[in-house]
Amino acid sequence: MLILRRIVEKELRVGTNDDGNPVMADVTGIKLSTAGGKFFTLFVDAGFGGNWGAVATDNALQLDAVDAGTPVNLAVGSKTKNRVELRWSPVFGAIGYKVYRASTSAGPFALVNAAQNRGPSFVDSGRAASNSYYYKVSAVNPVGSESIASAPVMTTTAAVPSTCDPWHADNYSHTVAGRAFVYFDFTDTWGSGNYMGPWTIFDESQLSKVGSNYYVGTCS
Secondary structure (H helix, E strand, O other): OEEEOOOOOOEEEEEEOOOOOEEEEEOOEEEEOOOOOOEEEEEEEOOOOOOOOOOOHHHOEEEEEOOOOOOOOOEEEEEOOOEEEEEOOOOOOOOEEEEEEEOOOOOOOEEOOOOOEOOOEEEEEOOOOOOEEEEEEEEEOOOOOEOOOOOOEEEEOOOOOOOOEEEEEEHHHHHHOOOEEEEOOEEEEOEOOOEEEEOOOOOEEEEEEEEOOEEEOOOO
């Protein structure tokens, strides 16, 4: 979130005429530069055909870049024996998110996404079966400041089955992961063609992989 330090006036002095008198112009728009540090510079378009050329120093404003808010509604989506999907509510003003993981609620929590996530979701792969994990998420603002981390959530990965490899997820996630396909807004498994129900994030299915790109709706 960006907070104005000073108010932009509706008219600005943009130069002088031949008599040395100031020339005033209405402000028709604003934009931000990509200045580094804790400040951005705001420039004004004084109405000269959309020309954003340099303006007088006293017409430039600075904006404070304050920390983004703490992410809320962190929750576990689908999970398997070696993978956990996380989702949370978007934070206004955030340009990225950092995800942290620990084996106990007390930590220590380690950063697990070296490249910040742009959106409010993350998939943590390579986990061990039947293990408990704790996760926190923080938001990052445009100048790199990090928010306070969210409250932690805990989940336990699935156990290794004896005869098949199950996935439990909503039907939309199954199609994104390539385990199912959409046909007229309904979902079917790849390979067996088992009917799974509507293609939504609210309808969930338990699938099992029994062959190369071949999934069924039950574990047998």
